[in-house]
Amino acid sequence: MIPKVIHLCWFGGGEKTEEVKRFIEGWKKVLPDYELREWNESNFDIHQNRYMEEAHACRKWAFVTDYVRLSVLHHQGGIYLDTDVEVFKSLDPFLNEKAFLGFESKDMVSTGIMACEKGHPQFLDFLKLYENRSFLKEDGEPDLTTNVRTLTKRLLEKGMKPNGRKQTVAGITLFEQTLFSPNTLGMVFGKRPQKTVTIHHYAGSWQEKGFRNKSFSYRLMHYAGGVLRNLLGTDGYAGLREKKKE
8 A cells, every 4th residue: 555655855955936835735735644755965865876966966956856756655655746746636545556657648657746655666667777877978968858758668668558548557557647637628727627636737846937827828838739749649749849940
């Protein structure tokens, strides 16, 4: 059973934005009996792994977190949340899973919320992907490959079907997009699907205002991009954007 522990990361020592504080307070209200554990430089050794150490030196905190979240979940179990995730419903119904993730598009998993029991073998497998990996490429530039792509690739190798539908792969239950990372027309008007448990605001924590406070035109473009990603697949959507730049 997944323990009632919420893990969050805040590296770099910066002050949390008001939006991040609001989201975390929301977690406490919706999940009052869950323990919150914050990970930062004071309680996690960033020098234990080359990838993490180099990402930290480059001040790429999100990539530091890519390693930390996998480490704490494997060694302690629980639920990891990005600090720009908003929680609307209890996570209790998912605690009987061995591990879970959700889709963010039909062919990519989301890592804004992820969970497992302590010692889950697939999370150890994920962690090992970073063991001999460098964050800096041969030319000295940072490797900005997201953990979404890294973990999705691994799950595809394990048999994941890129259809956005609920399925179990390598002992992990993958839930449909609507539950944890919805991208629907209703979101443009500030309405979430009835089934939605969390919403990932996608880097809202690094900005002054999050998705909820963005202009209508911004939200409409965000929705349109999500629709194209679901129709074309993430790589197809990326190719379309590159073609547009040309």
